Amino acid sequence: MNSFYLAWQYLKFNRSRSLVILACITIIGVLPLSLEILLKESERQLALRAETSPLLLGMKGSALDLVMNSLYFSDEMPEPITMAAVEDVVDSGLAGPIPLHVMFEARDFPIVGTSLDYFSFRQLGLAEGEMFAMLGQCVIGAEVAKRLKLGVGDSLVSSPETMFDIAGVYPLKMHITGILGPDHSADDRAVFVDVKTAWVIQGLAHGHQDLVRTNDSTVILKREEKNVTANAKLLQYTEITKKNIGSFHLHGELSSFPLTAVLVIPHDEKSGTILRGRYLERETALQLVRPRDVVDTLLATIFRIRNVLDAVILLVGATTLLALALVFTLSLRLREKEIEVISKLGCSRTTTAKLLSAEIVLLLIGSSLVSATVLAAVRHYDQVLVTNMFI
Numbered sequence: 355m356n357s358f359y360l361a362w363q364y365l366k367f368n369r370s371r372s373l374v375i376l377a378c379i380t381i382i383g384v385l386p387l388s389l390e391i392l393l394k395e396s397e398r399q400l401a402l403r404a405e406t407s408p409l410l411l412g413m414k415g416s417a418l419d420l421v422m423n424s425l426y427f428s429d430e431m432p433e434p435i436t437m438a439a440v441e442d443v444v445d446s447g448l449a450g451p452i453p454l455h456v457m458f459e460a461r462d463f464p465i466v467g468t469s470l471d472y473f474s475f476r477q478l479g480l481a482e483g484e485m486f487a488m489l490g491q492c493v494i495g496a497e498v499a500k501r502l503k504l505g506v507g508d509s510l511v512s513s514p515e516t517m518f519d520i521a522g523v524y525p526l527k528m529h530i531t532g533i534l535g536p537d538h539s540a541d542d543r544a545v546f547v548d549v550k551t552a553w554v555i556q557g558l559a560h561g562h563q564d565l566v567r568t569n570d571s572t573v574i575l576k577r578e579e580k581n582v583t584a585n586a587k588l589l590q591y592t593e594i595t596k597k598n599i600g601s602f603h604l605h606g607e608l609s610s611f612p613l614t615a616v617l618v619i620p621h622d623e624k625s626g627t628i629l630r631g632r633y634l635e636r637e638t639a640l641q642l643v644r645p646r647d648v649v650d651t652l653l654a655t656i657f658r659i660r661n662v663l664d665a666v667i668l669l670v671g672a673t674t675l676l677a678l679a680l681v682f683t684l685s686l687r688l689r690e691k692e693i694e695v696i697s698k699l700g701c702s703r704t705t706t707a708k709l710l711s712a713e714i715v716l717l718l719i720g721s722s723l724v725s726a727t728v729l730a731a732v733r734h735y736d737q738v739l740v741t742n743m744f745i
Contacts, residue, residue, distance in 0.1 A: 357705070359713035362380065371685075378678060379721040380728070382671045386664065387725075388732045391662055395736040397653055402424075403539060404649035406476075408626055409449070409618035411439055411633075414641045421648045424454050424615040426540045427464035431457060434612040438641060441609060443618055446632070448625035452617040455552040459513045460528070463498050466544045467552025467613075471536075477617065478541055482506055483532030489551050489559075489602055490594025492528040497542040497741070499533045506530055510545060512555045526555045527593040538737040550604070554594070559604045618642065620646055686710070 365372040403425050412420040413433035422428040434457075443451040452475060455467030470485060472478075473493075483506035486493055504510060504560060512526045528547065536542060553559045594602060604611070620626030633642040686693075696706055734740065 357708040357712040358716065360709055361716055365713060365716060368402055375678060375681065375717055376720050378674055379717060380724045382674055383721065383725045384728050386667045387729055391732050391736055393656065396740045397656065399539065399740055400649050400653065404645040407617060407645045408620055409642055410641060411443065411616040411618050412646055417643045417648045418640065418652065420615055420643065421645045423456050423644055424562055424617065427456050427544055428464060432614055434614055435640060436609060437611050438609040438612060439613065439616050443616060446629060448629045449618045449656055451619040452619065453549050453613050454613045454615045455549050458555050460545050461512050461513065462501060464544050465512060465552065465555065466546050468546060468551040469549065478537060478542060479535050480532045481535040486531050489524065489548065489554060489599055490528055491531045493532040493534060493546045495534050495542040496536040497546045498545060504530055506532060513705050525592060538741060542741060553604065553635065558611060559602055569582055573708055580624065
């Protein structure tokens, strides 16, 4: 015990050196283990969400971009399809479609245009409030509410794609009607709106002043018996209310409006197989993919990358241990006078070795305690860390 007491006093006196060595030993242990925990959790989340998403219908191209955008709301946006794809799935009688429109953001959180069927399919429940019921309303995920400190009754404005939008698409002020409970998935970081609201954000549906009833002659370019033409001064709304919702309308056929994907829910496994066969047989610009197959390919790539990272960490760890051994060796050289004094006081070489060994043991114990604390925190918050950092 005397050896440990003296070793502790020495480490306290040389605090900076001790902390550096402690940090090096801790990093060697914590880094690979933390990476392993986070990678396993990311694989679990990726696989789980893919397994619960039977089929995805989208434009032919990168299946990975389609899956990542539709399931995890990433920035990789696939080529858009149209609402006609939803009608085709309905007409097949083999599956139920859930439209997805993931193109825009609100304060760095993805805006997901979909239908109410999405929430029942994902088994998402409201922590407070109610679902959106009209244009301009939205339901936000738990992480969005927490990070932006928003609640039911507050508003959230969509982010413009560019600083100066030549097309005249203005940010939409959306009213929050509900907050979803935590799901530890990409849904926690999403802003959900009706598909038509997403089209309003895109500028495909808009509202304006009633030209027939307006008294402001400065907005009228030409007035005819059955037609009124407005000029550029005509006010376009950026907020949808009960008073002006009647003025919002779509231009064009509903079947021609864009979506990024359609989540296809077959009635049974046989129906899914038949539906996949139809899209493989006929010449079409669309593809019907199984997200699990795409994610399995991605996980195989991640596994190979993890092996490379493990090898790099092992090499860095070995190099760090050699550096620490060098530090201890140089430390002994610098402490020759101390060791000489200890010998003159009557201590044997065995006692000196015990003192030096006690220092190493204390450093290892301290590193183990810090490592255990860090790993416990990583394991406790692994779902949140993976959702925010990786997915």
